[in-house]
Amino acid sequence: MTPSKNDLGGRLPLLDSDELKADQHTLYTELQATMVPWAKKSGFQAETTDGKLIGPFNAMLRSPAISKALMSVTAAEGTHTSLSEKVRQVVILTVGAAWQAAYEIYAHTAVAEKAGIEEHKIQLLAAGQKPEGLSIEEDVAYDFVRRLTTTHQIEAALYERALVTFGEKGIVDMIYLAGQYMTISGLLNTFAVPAPGQ
Template identity: 65%
Template sequence: MGGRLPLLAPDALDADQQKLYDALTAKMVPWANQSGFRADTADGRVIGPFNAMLRSPRISQALLALTNAEGEFTALSERVRQVVILTVGALWRADYELYAHAAVGAQAGFDAATVGALVAGEKPAALSAAESLAYDLTHRLTAQHQIPADLYGQAVATFGEKGVVDLIYLAGHYMIISGLLNTFAVPAPAPS
């Protein structure tokens, strides 16, 4: 399940990889399990973007610090965050990302139809006004790379300047993750 990269065995890691692996298995793998998706194999190898991240452990440590900071300091609700993540994942067609965050989106309270629409790259009708705006802003930024003045104005009025910055950080972060997943052709695990 490493796609183009073989899964690294925990006992074959160098010191920098081991430090990153320890951080991943202490926080990200348990979070994935609690969220309803797999981030490791039965023998302890990490999957998804984490296997690729082990190839550049020092930069990946910084990316993991961004992940942690975004989760702790964001102005965005969890539901808005999942709309952003799933919108990016759908536009990138990142199978593992969609697999993982479909589970997280369901845990955030979205029904199956809403999650299914987001995964399919469609705007669900059941989104709140803020969630709908997050979809529009993320879709426009990811697909067209420009934000028109009226959409920007709506975003600032809804999320505040900090919230708009937080949304861009989140979308950009998941563009990086989706880029790793797609470059290395990382699949979603087969349903069990």
Template identity: 80%
Template structure:
């Protein structure tokens, strides 16, 4: 467990559970019941030893009603996506690199390992490089996400490759997933939230 350390909030202080408003407390309880256990199971930390939330979760508490809706989208994506878990992690790491979001990369290096991606491939993805030996879907997901997050356009040839790999539903799912993590990365970067190992 990460010790209590207010520098983990970056530009905003970590909020103590006893200092939360009613709406914040509702969101805090939801995050403690869902995201914190998922983080522990995945091998990264989402709270301090005195139960203050870190990473994007501390920032989300600042706007609890919109953040609650964002968490509902997160749950829906996880439950209804057409993408495999390995493809999802390729997308998320590619977004994290494009945004240089330290906490996002810290967290999803661990999640990608749990998803069964080889450690050397994870390290290359986290360094912004496309590894050799990706599956066809992982390869297309990397190219699509990289192009979407860097040029904000998808060229015709890549669109056709992605359509063959994922179909229309899968493309919408991929774009929604990438957008979700662009939002999270935007929160992390705006508030200069560090990865715990950087402390």
């Protein structure tokens, strides 16, 4: 039986913690200790009232070893990135909008608000539009990531702008972050995961 969208798993049934295999349970425990509290603090929902994971986290339980490695990349990016939090959220919302990943846009609308991005700018970014009044770094990040996710090419002039703005490390950091959220958006879209309230 196909789960309803109201279950928030999309095409995948939500998994109960007591039906998980050992490696899945290890990942579940890690997600409950890291991502669920972060989601609550950020203002979005990452689990049901009975403790089942939603968003990309439910899908991640299907491949726990690789998902655990992805979580290590997530942690490393958060610790070692050269990008500001506002720039990070511009990157993530730009990817989410390009992929039309409903849950990603839902979650990072809340995170971007906590990062101090104005609501009207968040709404435009979530709709795939470039707001006026972005900082130089935010402006370049939007243009770079929009091109990367839509045409998959970075022309010379845009590369030079990004290089002057972020340096080589910043460009690599931006590509890693965008790629991470392309993967998350791929999970969300493949399994038709809705945002709460949709």
